[in-house]
């Protein structure tokens with residue numbers, strides 16, 4: 485019994501701490517790999533083609549129909565809200581020229597996740 489209590493006393497704070505610690509290195513590496521793939525999807529003229537309308541990072545010959553994609557974390561409350569904009573921009577603005585990439589299945593859910601991973605830290 486005493487051992488169970490001691491184990492609990494050790495486990496609970498470890499779990500609590502675990503939740504507060506930054507993501508483990510593997511998760512950070514995953515995010516970096518996703519962002520890299522997201523960049524090529526966003527820049528690919530046959531995939532996201534985001535450069536047609538947005539200046540992004542070091543993308544060449546960007547259009548200016550949409551705003552430059554910078555400081556995303558100060559413009560959206562969280563990454564999910566920003567992803568939602570990519571999934572269906574008509575939710576925020578029914579008249580937007582931005583294609584609803586998720587709703588119209590122009591990009592897969594995984595591709596949108598990757599693009600969001602790339603855009604969010606910009």
Ligand code: HEC
Pocket residue numbers: 526532533534535536537538549550551553559566569570573576577579580581582583585599603
């Ligand atoms: C045909 C032009 C067009 C394309 C292509 C396009 N967008 Fe947009 N986007 C816009 C416009 C215009 C806005 C401005 C907001 C609006 O219209 O509601 C916008 C807004 C955004 C915003 C919100 C910016 C802010 O600060 O509010 C994000 C994020 C975004 N676009 C991401 C993307 C991504 C990622 C892609 C590629 C997968 C993409 N856009 C492709 C036109 C486009």
